[in-house]
Amino acid sequence: MSPLPQNKFWTFFLLCCILTFTTLLFSYTFTDPPFHFLKYASRISGSFFSKDICACDSCMADLGEDAWLADHFNLSILPLMTRDSSALSEDTYRWWQWLQREENPANYTQVVEELFRIIPEEGVFMDAGPQRCRTCSVVGNSGNLKGSNYGALIDTSDLVIRMNKAPTKGFEKDVGAKTTHHVMYPESAVDLSNTTSLVLVPFKTLDLQWIISALTTGTIRGTYMPVKSWIKANKNKVVVINPRFIKYVYESWLEGRGHYPSTGFLTLMFALHICDEVSVFGFGADQHGNWHHYWEHNQLAGAFRHTGVHDGDYEYNLTLTLADKHKIQMFRGR
Secondary structure (H helix, E strand, C coil), X not given: CCCCCHHHHHHHHHHHHHHHHHHHHHHCCCCCCCHHHHHHHHHHHXXXXXXXXXXXXXXXXXXXXXXXXXXXXXXXXXXXXCCXXXXXXXXXXXXXXXXXXXXXXXXXXXXXXXXXXXXXXXXXXXXCCXXXXXXXXXXXXXXXXXXXXXXXXXCCCCEEEEECCCCCCCCHHHHCCCCCEEEECHHHCCCCCCCCEEEECXXXXXXXXXXXXXXXXXXXXXXXCECCCCCCCCHHHEEEECHHHHHXXXXXXXXXXXXXXXXXXXXXXXXXXXXXXXXXXXXXXXXXXXXXXXXXXXXXXXXXXXXXXCCHHHHHHHHHHHHHCCCCEEXXXX
C-alpha cells in the first residue's frame, strides 16, 4: 500500500486530534472535569485564539504568557448553573453540602428540576468573541467609597454588579445608580427592580429551595437565621452560581484558604469569567485602615474583614495581584 501524501497525512492527523479532544470533552459532560484537564484546555485555547478574543483594547480572556494566571484562571469553567450543567460529582456535592453543614438536605436533583421550571434554564453570557467588548463594574461595599465621586464612572459600564445588602439610594454620587446584576444568598437578600438580574450564590440545597419559595409560595422563613420569605425580583432574570464554580474558586484561586470564598470574591471571579474588561470599586479598607460598609455611620460597625469563614487578607491580596497584572482596574477610593 502506498503511503499517504503528506498533506493528506496531516489532515488525517488533525481530524484524529479533534475526534480525541471531542471524545474527552463529551466524557466529562455529566461529571466534574478535573481541574488539570480544564487548565490544559484553557492554555490550548489561549494559545490558538490569543488574537481577536474581544473587541476591547485588552481582553480578560487573554492570559498571554503569564504562568500564574494560567495556573489559576480556567476559562473552561462556566460560573452559572443551567439545567444541563447542574449535575454534580459526588465529591463536589459533598464538599458543597459541608460548607454550611446542612442536615438532612432535600434531594438535590429534584430541587434543581423544580428550580428550572421557575427560572430560565438556558445559558447566558455565552457570546464571547471578537465583536464583543463587555465592560463591567464590580462594586463592593467598602467604606472607602464614601466621598469617592465614582458614581458616574461606575454607571458607564455595560454591567454593574453589586452584592448583598448594598443600597444605592442616597449614595448615587459615590456608588452610582445603575445595577444590572445583584449577587446575594438567602441571608443577605434584598428586593430588586424588575430590570435587575438576581444572581444567587447557593451554599446549600436549602438555598435553592429558598429562591423557589421566595418567588412562589413564601413558605421558607428561615435557614440558620430568619430570611425574607418573599422577594421582589423578576424571575425571568434569576440566575444561579454553579456549586462547581464555587469549588473551583476555592481550590484554584484560594488554594483551600478559609472555609469557603466570600461573596465579594466570588462576585469578582464571576465578573472575570463573563466580562472582557473589569473595573473594581469598594474593595478593601478606607484610608484610615477601617473595614466597614459605606452606608454605616460607625466606621467600626461592619468589621467584615474577620468573619471566621473567609480569609479576607488572602482574597484582597489576590485582588491586588490581578490589578498589578493589569487584568482588572482597581479604584481604591478614600
